[in-house]
Amino acid sequence: MARVPKTTPAAQAAALRDAQDRFIAVWGQMAGAWGISRTMSEVHALLYITGGALCTDDIMERLDISRGNASMSLRALLDWGIVERAHKRGDRKEYFRSEQDVWAMFRAIVRERVKREVDPLLASLYEIRDMSVASVENPEGAATVVAPDPEELAAAVANHTQRVDAMLDFFRTLETLGQRFVSPAGRGLQLAATLLSAGSTRDRTGGAP
């Protein structure tokens, strides 16, 4: 009576699928945090957690979404650079596989968000700083604000500029940090983060030499 397995293969397979589903749901909820749609996040979760190369139909069926939705989500994930195309020979369909290194995924996301959010913000902030300087010849001379007192006004402008500058400095720092993290040498920062974060010596990144 030794060696009677406590789990049948069927039960184990079901448990695995449940765990996958749960992971997909949880990861889907993080969508907001990454600035993407829930479905897109779920597609990514599915590809990540199965680790395999799935085709559009696999994804449609497993997540119960339309073809259009699957197509658009996959395209977006490709744009973000965290999913790549794959092909099976003798098969006409396209397959998709997720990046499997969590740190690489994170780097891709940082890269994209800096590009989409920080860079434009910086550009705008520079413009805004200039606005309060070159205020000559505003065609509308009409009465506008509360304080026409020149002294107060000058102080207000000075403070305004200072605040815009403080923001600028902050986001410049953020951008530079992001670029360092993302750059080829960026894996250094990953190490730094790991070390900074604790005395935990363990290395789970996998066996690459």
Next chain:
Amino acid sequence: MARVPKTTPAAQAAALRDAQDRFIAVWGQMAGAWGISRTMSEVHALLYITGGALCTDDIMERLDISRGNASMSLRALLDWGIVERAHKRGDRKEYFRSEQDVWAMFRAIVRERVKREVDPLLASLYEIRDMSVASVENPEGAATVVAPDPEELAAAVANHTQRVDAMLDFFRTLETLGQRFVSPAGRGLQLAATLLSAGSTRDRTGGAP
């Protein structure tokens, strides 16, 4: 003819207001990035860029929003800890003032997002990891997945667990980093970030000794 000012006070005041409006619009667009609503972000932008203590009516008028919306946005900003109440004596109204230190703002946001997003995610990931282990007595013995082959199955479960663990490790690191950054000693990290980010020696944080 020396000293003829090139800008009238009126024009200057208008320019200031334009710059403020532009700042508010730009900051409003970042709302998505911080995980808050556009209006909430605009209210914060207004309070930050004017630097003053404004009451609900000031905000309603300037941003052209309803009283309810203003109230809810302010409450949320208070919860995030980046806006504080202020009072003017002899006045019954409540006034609000924004945190002015950009780094402190950022710390507050990190603190809140770790609490709201990373911590729950970690909890779920721990649960998910356990799911694939304790797969005994699943009442539904029905046919489920593709591979009933015990060998493949075992490998799939192992890989699954490994991927969940990789995620866990990553977010544990993230959480710890966040806590370090946020902690009282966290200003150290601010300095580190500034130093890491460039050879830029300038210190714009203001004149604190």
Next chain:
DNA sequence: ATGTATTTTCAATAATTTCTGAAATCTTTG
């Protein structure tokens, strides 16, 4: 206590975002 000023809440509505499904397009094969 009573009246007044102020803030909060929340159901209804408006705005925005996401998803679908079928037509259009592109790709491969015989």
Next chain:
DNA sequence: CAAAGATTTCAGAAATTATTGAAAATACAT
């Protein structure tokens, strides 16, 4: 190059999220 297979696009539908406005609650002064 025609037919079949696969993918993309996009207008409209559905779902989600944000906003309003007026009633309810709260705080204050007399």
